[in-house]
Amino acid sequence: MSTLKELRRPVAATIRLTVPAGGARPAPPVGPALGQYRLNLMAFCKDFNARTQKYKSDTPMAVTITAFKDNTFEFTVKTPSVTWYLKKAAGVESGSGRPGHVTTSTLSLRHVFEIAKGYEHLVR
Template sequence: MSKAKVVTATIRLVIPAGQAKPSPPVGPALGQAGLKIMDFCKDFNAKTADFKSDVPVPVVITAFADKSFKWVMKTPPASYFIKKAAGMDSGSQRPGHQHVAAISLKHLHEIALVKQQDQPMVGLPSLVKSLMGTARSMGVRVVTRPEDAP
């Protein structure tokens, strides 16, 4: 009979692809849990080597009592995808009052398909609605057809 490992910590970080280093935020977070920082950095950088360097990658690291760990890579945040699809660098300073870009429902649907990997139990229409709210809070107008976007 195998014994289940005891979880001592769950660490959530967002690290740029291929740029995990023992410096903050990675080093202190893993060091507090007593994990081997360089093992994680090498593994993460190897798995994200083919990503663009500016892609933020959310990671969930589960630390166990025997100082071992496992980690799961998530899809980049919805705001990253919306900014890329809308061709903008940052959101509106006054969301709700000022629109800085527009994005079509088709784009949101494609983003929802990618984000569904992290949330397989959530339906696509719900994810699209959630993405519409995220876009609105960033000052991005959602249009029905790509031709309507300026």
Template sequence: MAKKVVKFLNLQILAGKANPAPPIGPVLSQNKLNIMEFCKAFNDRTKEMPSDAVIPVVISVYADKTFTFVTKKPPVSYWIKKAAGLKSGGKLPGREKAGKITMQQVAEIAREKMEDMNAYNESAAVSMVMGTVRSMGIEIEG
């Protein structure tokens, strides 16, 4: 028989850098989960990812105080900043341009993130990425 899920926890953690310090420790201890077990498993699963990438993780907490977790790919904004070579987006989107990105790079980002996005096809995913690019104050070439 399947275990009963009590709660879902959503966290964003740097790849390979999970530790018992806040915010991870307090969230897991409130739900009576083994913090070190999670940290070791998360770090093992994300050791191949870029160390500056923030990884969204969904933790399923079961009634018997065990857990499983699913890691997702870094947010679209991470890939956009990486493609444009920026540390952050524009301070005044729509008024000042922080950088440039090509349409080909937008399509690559959409393909990379497609499984985590709520899009039916690649063109819908490209439109979603384009919206994020614009909201970050970055210009699309092509």
């Protein structure tokens, strides 16, 4: 039987990146972030791109990579933020500099419904 200590691998670092869906390449920001922990860049890029292929290529995906001291890694990919969807639907690059005072754009109820419909699979 293995003990709990044998099952837990020592963690070297936790790396948080934002990478475009299907756009992971061994260039910055992915290369330098993973290279300093001697992780397999090509394995990460291949796995990340496979997991995010259902999203459009310009969609920013938040990824959390756990690097272990034996040069292995695990990663989780989070869905795009609601803020990104709202800005994309409104057609603006950034929100208001003075929220509550200046309105940058408005959205129809249909836009909000479509965004919520995309997230309904997470609620179930």
